[in-house]
Amino acid sequence: MTTTITPPVREILLDCVRTATAAPSVHNSQPWKFRVRGGRVDVYADSSRHLRVLDEEGREQLISVGAAVFTLRLAIRSNGYRCDYTLFPEPGEPDLVARVTANRPAPVTAAAEALAAAVPHRHTNRWPFAQIPVPREALDRLRDAARREGAVLAVANPAGRDAVLRLARHADQRLRRRPGYRDEFARWTGDRVRNDGVPPRAAGPWDALESVPVRDFTEVSAQHQNGEPFEPYPTVLVLTTASDRPVDWVRAGQALQRVLLTATWQDLATMPISQPVEVPAVRWLLIEPGSGLFAQMVLRVGYGRTTEGTPRRPLSEVLMPSHDSRTDGSVRARRRASGGSV
Structure with a gap:
């Protein structure tokens, strides 16, 4: 038959x-x-x-x-x-x-x-999160989501979290000094009516406590956000792969989206902290050299307000x-x- x-x-x-x-x-x-x-x-x-x-x-x-x-x-x-x-x-x-x-x-x-x-309902949330711990069961589901797509998701301990955030702030400063960075950044931000990029309404405020490195998407716009205090001890996750080839980057993207949707399903807000993986010299410092893993993305997760999509x-x-x-x-x-x- x-x-x-x-x-x-x-x-x-x-x-x-x-x-x-x-x-x-x-x-x-x-x-x-x-x-x-x-x-x-x-x-x-x-x-x-x-x-x-x-x-x-x-x-x-x-x-x-x-x-x-x-x-x-x-x-x-x-x-x-x-x-x-x-x-x-x-x-x-x-x-x-x-x-x-x-x-x-x-x-x-x-x-x-x-x-x-x-x-x-999945949107990047660039606003302060509530000072409520993310339950271990929820984090386990996120780790399992990454594993299903061939990646590893690590939850930073307090010392590791502080180190990652320091590296992110350092990377952000280096990116701002990179030739052509501001012009390229301006192409994808601002007040223009468009169907891509990050509009001011999705930019969020800057962190008045300077603990969370939020990228300032309003610096090239006529609309500037005021500062607000962010949570002082954010939950930080690092998404890694066992190799660092182009095929691994695609798999990391699949794992990232499964993690983000799993977080959304659990009513968790998410925000990529991209700066430390955008500077190669900083990216290599995110993971222990002997681990055999390669950092692909850093995420901040928690409970936040409802946000609009881009x-x-x-x-x-x-x-x-x-x-x-x-x-x-x-x-x-x-x-x-x-x-x-x-």
């Missing part, structure tokens, strides 16, 4: 792509494009949105694209289909980061349903023609690696 596999119709996959665009990205640059063909979706890195001063190697861009890949996988799964994916499937197309293929129908699990429901590009801007196999840019290296399934 032959079993016929019926992939989802194109309209369902287009809706899944629209959901994938809700993924987080550095400066809300949304550096991705998608091509839908039959039952598969190819996910590309958009080189025109690569922050070349802040992210010379393209590491953070691939983390952002990885977050979109996970969100796409989750959207397909929550629509009642299993899916497989392969990372860097075509050596001759270096911008092609992932190929996600929807196959046989399958019942939606409670876990997939819960994470999918969290997607529209704008998103419409589907028409991120969808590539289904008949054209060419890409429109170049990621730095040609990579290929196997992925997995949801």
Whole structure:
């Protein structure tokens, strides 16, 4: 007996792509494009949105694209289909980061349903958090979420937390002195009406206690936020991988998004602390040299106020023609690696 596999119709996959665009990205640059063909979706890195001063190697861009890949996988799964994916499937197309293929129908699990429901509610929260400890059970769920995507999530102890925050403040100062940094930063911030970047309403205040290194997204805007005291002892997490290749950066992005959605499902607020991983010399100091791990992202988690999301590009801007196999840019290296399934 032959079993016929019926992939989802194109309209369902287009809706899944629209959901994938809700993924987080550095400066809300949304550096991705998608091509839908039959039952598969190819996910590309958009080189025109690569922050070349802040992210010379393209590491953070691939983390952002990885977050979109996970969100796409989750959207397909929550629509009642299993899916497989392969990372860097075509050596001759270096911008092609992932190929996600929807196959046989399958019942939606409670876990997939819960994470999918969290997607529209996940927002970066740059405001003070309540001085309430995050329960150990909640942190265990976040660690498990990272593990499921092949990453390791470490919770910093008090000494480690203070060290990470010092390194973050030091990295922020170094970034501000980097040639071209302020001009690039200004491109993605400000008062202009747009469908990407970080608008002033999402910027949050600066920390009056100077304990949490919040990036000042209003410094190039006419609207400046006042200072507010942040929690003096934030919960700080470090997301790591066992290797540090481009494929690991994509996997880190998938793990990051699963962690963020798991946090959202638990009513936890989250804020990436990106500065220490954006300066290579500082990034290497985040993890013990003998651990065999590589830091990919630092997160602050806690209980915070409800925040608004940042704008998103419409589907028409991120969808590539289904008949054209060419890409429109170049990621730095040609990579290929196997992925997995949801």
